[in-house]
Amino acid sequence: MHFLSQDLEDYIEQHSENEPELLAQLNKETYQKILLPRMLSGHFQGRVLSMLSKLIRPVNILEIGTYTGYSGLCLCEGMQENGQLHTIDIKEELVDFQRKYFDKSPWGNQIVQHLGEAVNIIPNLDLKLDLVFIDADKENYINYFNLIVPKMNKGGIILSDNVLWSGKVVLPLEKNDLSTKILLEYNLLLKNDPRVETVLLPIRDGLTVSRLL
Numbered sequence: 001m002h003f004l005s006q007d008l009e010d011y012i013e014q015h016s017e018n019e020p021e022l023l024a025q026l027n028k029e030t031y032q033k034i035l036l037p038r039m040l041s042g043h044f045q046g047r048v049l050s051m052l053s054k055l056i057r058p059v060n061i062l063e064i065g066t067y068t069g070y071s072g073l074c075l076c077e078g079m080q081e082n083g084q085l086h087t088i089d090i091k092e093e094l095v096d097f098q099r100k101y102f103d104k105s106p107w108g109n110q111i112v113q114h115l116g117e118a119v120n121i122i123p124n125l126d127l128k129l130d131l132v133f134i135d136a137d138k139e140n141y142i143n144y145f146n147l148i149v150p151k152m153n154k155g156g157i158i159l160s161d162n163v164l165w166s167g168k169v170v171l172p173l174e175k176n177d178l179s180t181k182i183l184l185e186y187n188l189l190l191k192n193d194p195r196v197e198t199v200l201l202p203i204r205d206g207l208t209v210s211r212l213l
Helices: 006-014 021-033 042-056 070-076 092-104 118-124 138-151 165-170 178-192
Strands: 060-064 084-089 111-115 129-134 152-161 196-201 207-212
Touching: 006 042, 021 042, 021 070, 021 092, 042 070, 042 129, 042 152, 042 207, 060 070, 060 118, 070 084, 070 092, 070 129, 084 092, 084 118, 092 111, 118 138, 129 138, 138 152, 138 178, 165 178, 178 196, 178 207
Parallel strands: 060 084, 060 129, 084 111, 129 152
Antiparallel strands: 152 207, 196 207
8 A cells, every 4th residue: 555665655754743642652552462553544644634624623523444543533633522423343352442542532522432334333323424434344335435425414525545455446457356346436436426526635545535515
């Protein structure tokens, strides 16, 4: 997922906002204790998520794919005082890890954890959403999008992660590569769906910003 040289990535981080101390601790402990730590958003992408949230000033945020909670905390940085973050993940073993860092943050009592399959949980959320971050199983991206759009406020933002998929989206599609196939379809959906306007940003592994019209 690294399309730039390490020197350029280091330069970008050095000339972006510093990583908050709590997130630096979360980053470190994730790499020490949790499988697949590269799934973490990390310093630069985290600051992008924070900046977008601060520009949007959301009340209700939905995150699909909590992992260890890093991106969720970044999204909370722009949340309004009466706001909530609802975050969904399927890994029960990560719930306590997430909650430890959520409760260390200023937003602990505004973060609602949901454990289970997002396709089953989203229909039962009685919310009008201002900001959504999709960063879960790629095979369900289209399903997530179609479940979320009716719940979005006009002008709401959907952020979709990993849409470049380590560059596989521009390589010949392998026969059994379902994730890439779905991402190709998803990227076309975001481009052509009349309900949204979309820009795909080459940030880390690709981050799409879609605005509800």
